[in-house]
Amino acid sequence: MKNPLKGTTARRASGAMAALASIALVAACGSSLSPSADSASGSSTSSTSTSSTASTTSTSGTASTSTDTTSSSEETSATAWTSISSSVAEASTGASAAEVLAANADTSEAVSAATEEDTAGTYDSSSATTITASGDSVEVSGTNADAVSVDGTTVTITGAGTFVLTGTLDDGEVIVNAPDAEVRLVAENVSITNADGPAVDIQDAGTAVLVLAEGSTNTLADGATYADTSEEAATATLFSSDTLTIAGTGSLDVTGSSNDAISSKNGLAIVGDPTITVDAADDGIRGKDYLVVNGGTLTVTAGGDGLKASEDTDETQGFVALGQASVTITAGDDGVAAVTDVTVEDTTLTVTAGGGQVNAVPAEESGPGQQAATEDTSDTTASPKGINAGVSYTQDSGTVVLDTAEEGLQAAFVNIGGGELSVTSGDDGINASNGDFTIEGYESADSESDDGSVLTISGGAVQIDYAASDGIDSNGSAFVTGGQVVVGGSTGSMDGAIDANGETTLVGVTGDPSVSAGDTITVTSADGDSWELTSIISADYMTVLGLTEGTEYTVETTSGGSATGTASALSSGGMGGAMGGGQPPQQG
Numbered sequence: 339m340k341n342p343l344k345g346t347t348a349r350r351a352s353g354a355m356a357a358l359a360s361i362a363l364v365a366a367c368g369s370s371l372s373p374s375a376d377s378a379s380g381s382s383t384s385s386t387s388t389s390s391t392a393s394t395t396s397t398s399g400t401a402s403t404s405t406d407t408t409s410s411s412e413e414t415s416a417t418a419w420t421s422i423s424s425s426v427a428e429a430s431t432g433a434s435a436a437e438v439l440a441a442n443a444d445t446s447e448a449v450s451a452a453t454e455e456d457t458a459g460t461y462d463s464s465s466a467t468t469i470t471a472s473g474d475s476v477e478v479s480g481t482n483a484d485a486v487s488v489d490g491t492t493v494t495i496t497g498a499g500t501f502v503l504t505g506t507l508d509d510g511e512v513i514v515n516a517p518d519a520e521v522r523l524v525a526e527n528v529s530i531t532n533a534d535g536p537a538v539d540i541q542d543a544g545t546a547v548l549v550l551a552e553g554s555t556n557t558l559a560d561g562a563t564y565a566d567t568s569e570e571a572a573t574a575t576l577f578s579s580d581t582l583t584i585a586g587t588g589s590l591d592v593t594g595s596s597n598d599a600i601s602s603k604n605g606l607a608i609v610g611d612p613t614i615t616v617d618a619a620d621d622g623i624r625g626k627d628y629l630v631v632n633g634g635t636l637t638v639t640a641g642g643d644g645l646k647a648s649e650d651t652d653e654t655q656g657f658v659a660l661g662q663a664s665v666t667i668t669a670g671d672d673g674v675a676a677v678t679d680v681t682v683e684d685t686t687l688t689v690t691a692g693g694g695q696v697n698a699v700p701a702e703e704s705g706p707g708q709q710a711a712t713e714d715t716s717d718t719t720a721s722p723k724g725i726n727a728g729v730s731y732t733q734d735s736g737t738v739v740l741d742t743a744e745e746g747l748q749a750a751f752v753n754i755g756g757g758e759l760s761v762t763s764g765d766d767g768i769n770a771s772n773g774d775f776t777i778e779g780y781e782s783a784d785s786e787s788d789d790g791s792v793l794t795i796s797g798g799a800v801q802i803d804y805a806a807s808d809g810i811d812s813n814g815s816a817f818v819t820g821g822q823v824v825v826g827g828s829t830g831s832m833d834g835a836i837d838a839n840g841e842t843t844l845v846g847v848t849g850d851p852s853v854s855a856g857d858t859i860t861v862t863s864a865d866g867d868s869w870e871l872t873s874i875i876s877a878d879y880m881t882v883l884g885l886t887e888g889t890e891y892t893v894e895t896t897s898g899g900s901a902t903g904t905a906s907a908l909s910s911g912g913m914g915g916a917m918g919g920g921q922p923p924q925q926g
Contacts, residue, residue, distance in 0.1 A: 421775060421776050421777070421778055421781075422729065422750060422772065422775060422776070422777045422778065422790075423778050424777070424778040424779050426653075426729070427750075427751070427777050427778065427790055427792070429441065430729055430730045430750070430751040430753075430792075431751055431753075431792045431794060432753055432792075432794045432796070432817075433730065433732055433751070433753055434732065434734055434753070434755060435659075435681040435682065435683050435732045435733070435734045436734075438657075438679050438681050438730060438732050439657075439659055439679075439681055441654070442628070442654050442655070442657050442678070442679065443605075443627065443628060443652070443654040443655050443657075445605060445607060445628055445630050445659070447581075448581050448582075448583050448605050448606075448607040448630065449583070449607050449609055449630060449632060451545050451546075451547050451581075451583040451607075452547055452549075452583050452585035452607075452609045452610065456522070456547055456549045456583075456585040456586060456609075456610065457585050457586065457587075457609055457610035457611075457633075458552065458586075458587060458610070459549060459550055459551050459552030459553075459554070459585075459586035459587035459588050459610065459612075460551070460552055461500055461502070461522075461524050461549060461551070462500070463502075465481050465499075465500065466480055466481065466499075466500040466501070466502050466524065467479070467480035467481050467482045467483055467485070467486060467499055467500065467501050467502065468480050468501075468502045468504065469486060469493055469501055469502065469503050469504070469512075470504050470505045471491075471493075471503075471504070471505035471506055471507035471510070471528070471530070472505050472506065473506060473507075473508050474490070474491055474508055474509070474510075475491075476488045476491065476493055476507065476510075478493075480502075481499065482497055482498070482499035482501070484497075485497030485498070485499055485516070486501070490510070491507055491508065491509055491510025491511075492510055492511055492513065493507075493510065493511070493512045493513065494512075494513045494514075494515060495512070495513065495514045495515070495516055495521060495523075496515055496516050497516050497519055498516060498519035498520050498521060498544075499519075499521070499522070500522040500524060501521070501522065501523055501524065502524040502526055502551075503523060503524065503525050503526065503528040503530075504526045504527055504528050505527075505528060505529075506528075506529045506530075507528070507529070507530045507531070508531060509531060509532060509533045510530065510531075510532060511530065511532045511535055511536055511537055511538065511539060512530065512537070512538045512539070513539045513540075513541060514538075514539070514540040514541060514542070514543050514546065515541045515542050516542065516543050516544075517542045517543070517544070518543075518544040519543055519544050519545075520543075520544055520545040521540075521543045521544075521545065521546050521547070522547045522549060523538070523546075523547070523548045523549065524549045524551055525548065525549065525550050525551060525554060525556040525586075525588065525590065526551035526554045526556075526588075527551075527554045527555060527556065528554075528556050528557075529556070529557045529558075530557070530558050530559070531558075531559045531560075532559070532560050532561065532575075533560075533561040534561050534563060534564055534565040535560065535561070535564050535565055535566060535572065536560055536564075536572040536574060536575055536576065536577045537558035537559060537560055537575050537576065537592075538558060538575075538576045538577065539572045539577050540577065540578035540579060540580060540582060541579050542579060542580065543578075543580050544580075545581075545583075546578055546580055546581065546582050546583070547582075547583045547584075547585060548576075548582065548583070548584045548585070548586075549585050549586045550584070550585070550586030550587065550588030550589065550590050550610075550612045550613075551586060551587075551588045552586070552587045552588060553587075553588060554588035554589070555588065555589050555591075556588060556589065556590045556591070557590075557591045557592075557593075558575050558576055558590070558591070558592045558593070559575060559592070559593040559595070560574075560575040560593070560594060560595055560596050561595055561596060562595045562596055562619075563596060564596055573596075573597045573598055573601060574594055574597060574598035574599060574600055574601035574618075574624075575592050575593060575594045575595075575596075575598075575599050575600070576592055576599065576600045576601070577598075577600075577601055577602075578601070578602040578603065578604070578606075579602075579603045579604070580602070580603070580604055581602060581604040581605040581606070581607075581627070582602045582604075582605075582606050582607075582625075583606075583607045583608075583609065584600075584606070584607070584608045584609070584612060584614070585608075585609045585610040585612065586610050586611075586612050587610060587611045587612060588612060588613070589612070589613040589614070589615070590612060590613070590614050590615070591615045591616075592614070592615070592616045592617075592618075593616075593617050593618075594616065594617070594618035594619055594620070594622075595619055596619060597618070597619055597620045597621075598618050598620050598621045598622070598623075598624055599616035599617065599618035599621075599622050599623065599638075599640075600614075600616060600622070600623045600624070601621070601623075601624045601625075601626075602624070602625045602626060602627075603626050604625070604626060604627050605625050605626075605627040605628045605629075605630070606623070606624070606625030606628070606629050606630070607625075607629075607630040607631075607632065608623075608630065608631045608632065608633065608634055608636070608663070609632045609633055609634075610633050610634065611633050611634055611635075612633075612634040612635075613634065613635045614634060614635070614636050614637070615636075615637045615638075616636075616637070616638050616639065616640070617639045617640075618638075618639070618640045618641065618642070619641050619642075620640065620641055620642040620643075621640055621642045621643045621644075621646050622638035622639065622640035622642075622643070622644045622645060622646075622667070622669070623636070623638060623644070623645050623646070624643075624645070624646040624647070624648060625646075625647055625658075626647065626648050626649050626655075627647070627649045627652070627655040627656070628647050628649070628655055628656070628657050628658070628659065629645055629646065629647045629657075629658045629659070630658075630659045630661070631645070631658075631659070631660050631661060631663045631665065631685075632661040632662065632663065633661065633662055633663050634663050634664075635663070635664045635665075636663060636664070636665045636666070637666045638665070638666070638667045638668070638669070639667075639668045639669075640667070640668070640669045640670065640671075641669075641670045641671075642669070642670060642671045643669055643671050643672045643673070643674070643675040644667035644668070644669040644672070644673045644674060644675075644689065644691075645658055645660075645665070645667065645673070645674045645675070646658070646672075646674075646675045646676070647675075647676045647677060647678075648675075648677060649677060650677045653678065655677075655678070656676060656677030656678040656679075656728070657676050657677075657678045657679040657680065657681070658674055658675075658676045658679070658680045658681075658727075659679075659680075659681050659683075660674075660680070660681065660682050660683070660685040660687060660736075661683055661684060661685060662683070662684040662685065663685055663686070664685075664686045665685060665686065665687045665688070666688045667687075667688070667689045667690070667691075668690045669689070669690070669691050669692070669722065670691075670692065670720065670722065671691065671692070671720050671721070671722050672691060672722060672723045672724070672725070672726040673689030673690070673691045673722075673723070673724045673725060673740065673742070674687075674689065674724070674725045674726070674727075675723075675725075675726045675727075676726070676727045676728065677728050678727070678728055678729045678730075679727055679728075679729050679730045679731075679732065680725055680727040680730070680731045680732070680749070681731075681732045681733075681734075682731075682732070682733040682734070682735070682736045682738060682757065683733075683734050683735055683736060684735050684736050685736040685737075685738070686736060686737050687736065687737070687738045687739070688738075688739045689724040689725070689738075689739070689740045689741065689742070690741045690742075691722035691723055691724050691740070691741070691742040691743060691744075692720060692722025692742060692743030692744065692764075693722075693743055694741035694742060694743060694762070694764075695741055695742065695743065695762045695763055695764050695803075695805055697743040697764065698743050698744070698763075698764020698765065698805045698806065721744050721745075722742055722743045722744055723742055723744055723745045723746070723747070723748050724740030724741070724742040724745075724746045724747055724761065724763070725738075725740065725746075725747045725748070725749070726745075726748050726749075727748070727749035727750075728749070728750070728773070728775075729749065729750055729751060730749050730750065730751040730752070730753060731747055731748075731749040731751075731752050731753065732753040732754075732755075733753070733754050733755070733756070733757050733759060733798065734755050734756050734757065735756045735757040736757040736758075737757060737758045738757065738758065738759045738760070739760045740759075740760070740761045740762065740763070741762045741763075742761075742762070742763045742764060742765075743764045744763065744764050744765040745763060745765050745766045745767075745768075745769045746761035746762070746763035746766070746767045746768060746769075746802070746804075747759075747761060747767070747768045747769065748766075748768075748769040748770075748771060748773070749770065749771075749791075750770065750771065750772050750773070750775075750777065750790075750791045750792075751770065751791065751792050751793075751794075752768060752770045752792075752793040752794065752795075752812075753794050753796075754794070754795045754796070754797070754798050754800060754821070755796050755797045755798065756797045756798045757798045757799075758798060758799045758800075759798060759799070759800045759801070760800075760801045760874045761800075761801070761802045761803065761804070762803045762804075762874060763802070763803070763804045763805065764804075764805045764806065765804070765805070765806055765807045766804065766807045766808050766809070766810075766811040767802035767803070767804045767808070767809045767810060767811075767825070768793065768802065768809070768810050768811070769808075769811045769812075769813075770791040770792060770793035770811070770812040770813060770814060770816065771789065771791050771811075771812075771813045771814075772789045772790060772791050772813065772814075776789070776790075777789060777790030777791065777814075778790075780814075783813075783839075785813075786839060787839055788813070788814050788815065788839045788840035788841075789813040789814050789839065790814050790840075791812060791813050791814035791815075792812070792814050792815045792816075792817070792840075793810065793812040793814075793815070793816045793817065793818075793838075794817050794819075795817070795818045795819070795820070795821050795823055795883075795884065796817075796819050796820045796821065797820050797821045798821045798822070799821065799822045799823075799871055800821055800822070800823045800824070801823075801824050801825075801871060801873065801874050801875055802824070802825045802826065802875070803826045803855075803874055803875040803876065803877070804826065804827075806833070807833055808833060808834060808835070808836065808837040809825035809826060809827060809834070809835045809836060809881070810825060810835065810836045810837070810838075810883075811836075811837045811838075812837070812838040812839065812840065812842075813839050813840075814838070814839060814840040815838060815840035815841040815842065816836070816838040816840075816841075816842050816843075816844060817841075817842070817843040817844075818843060818844055818845075818846075818883040818884045819843055819884065820884050821884045822861070822869050822871060822884065823846075823882065823883040823884045824859060824871060824873070824875065824880060824881070824882055824883075825875075825880065825881045825882075825883065826853070826875040826876070826877035826879075826880060826881075827877050827878075827879055827880070827881065828848045828849050828879040828880070828881055828916075829848045829881055829908045829909065834881075835848060835880075835881035835908075836881065836883075836908060836909070838909075842907070842909065843907075844883055844907060844908045844909065845883065845884070845885050845886070845887045845905050845906065845907055845908070846881055846882045846883035846884065846885045846905055846906075846908055847881070847882050847885065847891050847893060847903035847904070847905055847906075847916070847917050848879065848880070848881040848882075848903075848908060848916060848917065849879050849880075849901065849903065849916045849917040850879060850898070850899075850901035850917050851880070851893060851894065851895050851898030851899045851900055851901050851917075852877065852878050852879065852880075852895065852897065852898035853873050853875050853876065853877055853880050853895040853897070853898050854873065854875075854876050854895070854896075854897045854898070855873055855874055855875065855876045856872065856873060856896075857872075857873040857895040857896040857897050857898070858870055858871075858872060858873070858895070858896050859871045859872075859873050859880075859893070859894070859895050860893070860894045860895075861882055861885075861891055861892075861893050861894075862891065862892045862894070863885075863886070863889050863890070863891050864889055864890040864891070865889075873895065880893065880895075881908065883908070885905035886905060887905050887906055887907065888904065888905065888906070889904070889905050890902060890903070890904050890905075891903060891904075891905055891917075893917060901917035902917060903916055903917035
């Protein structure tokens with residue numbers, strides 16, 4: 339349906355699980371156009387563009403932290419989002435991962451492009467074409483050899499088929515230029531280095547699949563500068579102008595010395611059980627339209643963002659969907675950055691952003707129970723967050739560990755319904771904020787008023803240790819209705835365990851005992867129900883949320899003893915739910 343305010347593509351919705359959310363999204367969504375060079379560079383915005391429908395401007399509405407002219411050639415020049423519609427806001431509040439993904443672009447074609455053989459890392463050698471590199475020479479043999487041309491150390495594939503890459507290619511590249519063709523590249527113990535361009539450049543293909551062969555070890559590397567810097571030129575060591583699917587069970591090491599390591603100008607899907615290690619000057623792994631990681635073990639080191647989706651001209655795109663994979667990220671900027679949504683389902687995700695909390699740029703005052711930080715006058719435009727999503731962050735399951743120099747997690751709509759989330763941050767632990775944009779109905783919001791953002795925690799185990807500002811900070815509403823939620827510090831001031839500008843459901847206890855990292859935290863209600871967590875927090879005080887109002891709780895830590903309080907509604911301006919009667923820790 340066309341948006342009544344701006345006639346453009348509506349946000350697509352499908353799937354019974356997301357019926358209500360999808361109806362709301364389709365009824366509301368419209369234009370989402372942005373010229374921000376940031377969406378293509380290693381930097382990230384404090385709040386990226388969103389699924390919006392309201393007014394636009396001819397200049398970028400985002401706060402770019404740096405400009406990368408090489409990457410920006412991938413992006414279109416259009417008008418920037420300035421508003422998130424009220425219907426998108428409603429549908430994004432308290433949503434599940436399935437509901438969020440059902441309202442976004444369909445990724446099934448990219449995921450299903452990999453066959454069972456592909457995901458297992460196997461192939462039919464009898465119908466394959468083998469490309470064997472040996473230093474500065476290349477030999478081609480097999481079924482579709484006529485679809486391969488060799489010019490020195492440049493290999494060009496122009497037709498459909500399965501092409502096995504093996505051997506070592508010095509200062510060369512593999513180009514795919516096969517319009518509408520189904521091209522399957524099998525990496526089987528191949529090493530490709532290109533001193534002045536990409537190692538693999540998929541310029542045109544109907545379907546492009548890279549299979550990491552079972553038991554194989556493969557490496558790709560580029561040089562610090564590229565000879566071709568035109569608008570359509572590659573900007574990554576492994577680059578695709580079309581949607582790319584990576585599958586298999588082998589390993590792939592990619593070094594991006596110039597810019598990104600792996601990048602697709604359309605979608606990028608990783609399936610099967612590959613082992614992928616990347617080291618990039620800028621972004622580690624990027625799918626412009628979307629990035630889907632359904633399996634494998636990924637280790638990402640990036641000067642810019644670790645994982646990224648940067649499409650800002652279509653509100654159904656620009657998202658990162660993490661599935662049953664193990665992902666470790668060390669990033670100079672954001673660990674995971676998405677223009678729209680980030681979803682986590684059964685993922686093991688570990689992020690160190692900006693060097694972690696130890697590199698925090700402190701605020702003037704630290705929160706109660708938090709360690710004061712020293713002044714840092716260094717001039718930096720980076721704002722390293724563990725996860726930075728323009729519209730929503732949704733976690734239904736999995737284990738997420740964030741160690742960040744600034745905010746641990748930021749999105750306009752934060753939804754945590756299960757799994758484990760541990761945040762160690764230099765600034766706010768979890769920040770629900772509209773960032774540089776407005777949410778429809780909240781156009782007059784300032785920094786101290788409700789901006790329409792919403793944080794919802796209904797389940798899971800959440801721990802937050804923060805060096806400054808707030809543990810949980812919502813510039814809009816905050817609802818913690820369940821789960822096991824522990825935040826370092828106490829309430830009662832503007833910088834503390836919790837801070838919200840709008841409506842709240844924050845029932846818990848706050849104050850003693852102290853807690854140290856590695857302690858066992860035990861929370862026991864008066865009726866005998868209890869739960870335990872292993873602490874990541876070190877603080878003089880602590881706040882426990884998601885409790886039942888009017889019920890008495892005893893909170894005990896290994897190093898700090900125990901204290902008892904009656905759960906009540908908490909706020910940044912009051913000390914309800916204070917725990918007292920503390921007992922020292924038991925001596926063994």
